[in-house]
Amino acid sequence: xxxxxxxxxxxxxxxxxxxxxxxxxxxxxxxxxxxxxxxxxxxxxxxxxxxxxxxxxxxxxxxxxxxxxxxxxxxxxxxxxxxxxxxxxxxxxxxxxxxxxxxxxxxxxxxxxxxxxxxxxxxxxxxxxxxxxxxxxxxxxxxxxxxxxxxxxxxxxxxxxxxxxxxxxxxxxxxxxxxxxxxxxxxxxxxxxxxxxxxxxxxxxxxxxxxxxxxxxxxxxxxxxxxxxxxxxxxxxxxxxxxxxxxxxxxxxxxxxxxxxxxxxxxxxxxxxxxxxxxxxxxxxxxxxxxxxxxxxxxxxxxxxxxxxxxxxxxxxxxxxxxxxxxxxxxxxxxxxxxx
Amino acid sequence: xxxxxxxxxxxxxxxxxxxxxxxxxxxxxxxxxxxxxxxxxxxxxxxxxxxxxxxxxxxxxxxxxxxxxxxxxxxxxxxxxxxxxxxxxxxxxxxxxxxxxxxxxxxxxxxxxxxxxxxxxxxxxxxxxxxxxxxxxxxxxxxxxxxxxxxxxxxxxxxxxxxxxxxxxxxxxxxxxxxxxxxxxxxxxxxxxxxxxxxxxxxxxxxxxxxxxxxxxxxxxxxxxxxxxxxxxxxxxxxxxxxxxxxxxxxxxxxxxxxxxxxxxxxxxxxxxxxxxxxxxxxxxxxxxxxxxxxxxxxxx
Numbered sequence: 281x282x283x284x285x286x287x288x289x290x291x292x293x294x295x296x297x298x299x300x301x302x303x304x305x306x307x308x309x310x311x312x313x314x315x316x317x318x319x320x321x322x323x324x325x326x327x328x329x330x331x332x333x334x335x336x337x338x339x340x341x342x343x344x345x346x347x348x349x350x351x352x353x354x355x356x357x358x359x360x361x362x363x364x365x366x367x368x369x370x371x372x373x374x375x376x377x378x379x380x381x382x383x384x385x386x387x388x389x390x391x392x393x394x395x396x397x398x399x400x401x402x403x404x405x406x407x408x409x410x411x412x413x414x415x416x417x418x419x420x421x422x423x424x425x426x427x428x429x430x431x432x433x434x435x436x437x438x439x440x441x442x443x444x445x446x447x448x449x450x451x452x453x454x455x456x457x458x459x460x461x462x463x464x465x466x467x468x469x470x471x472x473x474x475x476x477x478x479x480x481x482x483x484x485x486x487x488x489x490x491x492x493x494x495x496x497x498x499x500x501x502x503x504x505x506x507x508x509x510x511x512x513x514x515x516x517x518x519x520x521x522x523x524x525x526x527x528x529x530x531x532x533x534x535x536x537x538x539x540x541x542x543x544x545x546x547x548x549x550x551x552x553x554x555x556x557x558x559x560x561x562x563x564x565x566x567x568x569x570x571x572x573x574x575x576x577x578x579x580x581x582x583x584x585x586x587x588x589x590x591x592x593x594x595x596x597x598x599x600x601x602x603x604x605x606x607x608x609x610x611x612x613x614x615x616x617x618x619x620x
Numbered sequence: 621x622x623x624x625x626x627x628x629x630x631x632x633x634x635x636x637x638x639x640x641x642x643x644x645x646x647x648x649x650x651x652x653x654x655x656x657x658x659x660x661x662x663x664x665x666x667x668x669x670x671x672x673x674x675x676x677x678x679x680x681x682x683x684x685x686x687x688x689x690x691x692x693x694x695x696x697x698x699x700x701x702x703x704x705x706x707x708x709x710x711x712x713x714x715x716x717x718x719x720x721x722x723x724x725x726x727x728x729x730x731x732x733x734x735x736x737x738x739x740x741x742x743x744x745x746x747x748x749x750x751x752x753x754x755x756x757x758x759x760x761x762x763x764x765x766x767x768x769x770x771x772x773x774x775x776x777x778x779x780x781x782x783x784x785x786x787x788x789x790x791x792x793x794x795x796x797x798x799x800x801x802x803x804x805x806x807x808x809x810x811x812x813x814x815x816x817x818x819x820x821x822x823x824x825x826x827x828x829x830x831x832x833x834x835x836x837x838x839x840x841x842x843x844x845x846x847x848x849x850x851x852x853x854x855x856x857x858x859x860x861x862x863x864x865x866x867x868x869x870x871x872x873x874x875x876x877x878x879x880x881x882x883x884x885x886x887x888x889x890x891x892x893x894x895x896x897x898x899x900x901x902x903x904x905x906x907x908x909x910x911x912x913x914x915x916x917x918x919x920x921x
Binding site for chain 1: 749750812813814816817818819820821822823824827831832835836
């Protein structure tokens with residue numbers, strides 16, 4: 281049985297041309313798929329291009345950023361080729377997005393109810409009473425206590441967690457098929473984080489939507505996602521389903537991320553950070569972009585960029601170690617330090 | 621300790637309220653802040669008084685504004701003529717009361733015209749940015765480079781002297797200051813996440829501008845409008861004084877000032893009272909404008 285994909289990104293390139301000869305290749309040939317009804321986690325450090333990829337999907341990249349190449353197939357239709365007015369009908373209706381900062385993502389001068397109804401207003405023809413009803417239903421759906429009262433309240437009267445719930449309600453107003461969540465829990469307390477993630481998970485099952493969850497927290501990924509794409513410096517370095525990724529990560533960067541994370545299932549003496557920094561967008565290494573920080577890097581890695589290659593279990597990895605051209609000695613990239 | 625925390629939370633809450641909620645709560649808080657500034661309060665009451673005088677004052681006058689009576693010309697203030705009479709024997713008090721109407725209409729209309737144009741120009745400029753912004757703002761800079769009264773003078777000379785043209789002139793020269801303020805606030809507001817968020821939900825440019833950006837630039841706008849009214853009144857009186865605005869026998873304050881010019885030494889009150897009226901009106905709007913600027917400023921407590 282083949283899994284249907286709601287979103288397929290193929291070789292997407294989003295560049296920011298600062299001036300004539302300085303171009304920041306924020307997203308440089310990214311490809312991944314979001315299977316229908318599943319959650320794809322996108323992990324990566326700050327500046328790895330994960331948010332820009334998401335904004336590219338909605339075609340919301342601001343000047344001087346621009347999608348220069350690639351395809352974004354949403355239900356088989358290429359969003360890159362859509363007209364501005366067509367995109368506007370898709371945003372909030374079929375694809376919705378929630379942002380990182382619930383504190384500032386709501387307009388301070390409008391009541392919560394008004395802001396929920398606004399999205400309904402844009403995409404659906406509802407009379408006032410229906411809209412009021414629906415707004416109330418949405419607030420109930422996202423589990424806000426005393427929803428009737430909240431409708432007339434202003435964002436500053438709500439806590440961060442409640443605001444994020446309101447944001448989710450707004451995003452879900454028109455039953456989107458794909459929800460893009462850009463670090464939805466980063467600004468929240470740990471306990472609230474868990475609640476919000478649980479909520480997204482529940483709603484996903486209830487409304488049969490696909491979710492693209494952008495995060496830099498592998499713990500969040502392990503808990504909520506079905507598939508994971510690991511991004512580094514504008515490229516996907518590894519793509520796998522969540523179990524495969526945590527059990528047998530292949531790319532040294534993924535391994536580095538896992539080693540820098542405290543885990544309950546494996547006994548660890550100490551955490552190993554990844555040394556060095558993400559290369560500056562102006563001084564991208566010619567070869568593998570992770571080579572300067574990679575403990576296994578060889579001359580080949582410095583010179584040539586590896587391709588994203590398919591392995592067993594649908595896992596994809598961009599690393600020379602797993603190819604025939606590998607010129608170094610045999611290495612074991614990932615070794616669980618101890619058994620459970 | 622807990623008490624202190626509570627206090628902190630409370631003061632923070634009232635602060636947030638003031639800045640964010642446009643409804644009654646914020647109006648109350650706004651008034652409370654304004655009340656602490658005596659001068660602003662006086663300004664505000666003066667403005668209200670002026671408005672009342674301008675609307676119902678003319679119904680209570682015993683002298684008409686154009687009742688020429690040469691038997692009583694150049695009379696000093698008395699119980700019959702409270703502020704004296706001018707060289708045509710007209711009652712100065714009645715004329716000043718009527719003049720208040722003209723002054724306020726000129727002040728408000730020119731600021732409304734100029735403000736609306738300035739807001740639209742500023743928002744478009746700030747929101748779209750790029751070349752549109754560069755072109756519009758350079759034109760505004762050119763307008764701004766002229767001293768206000770000089771620009772108004774030039775415009776009235778082209779359009780011809782009349783009080784209506786003074787309104788247009790003052791409106792045109794107040795456009796750049798509105799445009800700049802609104803552009804600045806728009807630039808700041810459009811970077812906020814909720815603007816991105818509503819764009820991500822499919823809102824059009826038009827909706828973003830009017831539903832999300834405009835309500836958030838209103839406070840600097842209100843301040844600018846109030847202060848602009850003061851300038852508008854002053855400029856309009858100035859133009860009328862120069863004979864380019866209200867034409868005789870209109871009881872416009874600037875024109876009355878001009879009437880009294882020839883009698884300064886013998887009957888100074890003819891020029892004095894319209895002059896005082898201008899000072900009072902301008903002062904009222906300036907004080908009030910300064911007061912609401914402080915009250916709307918989140919940094920003052």
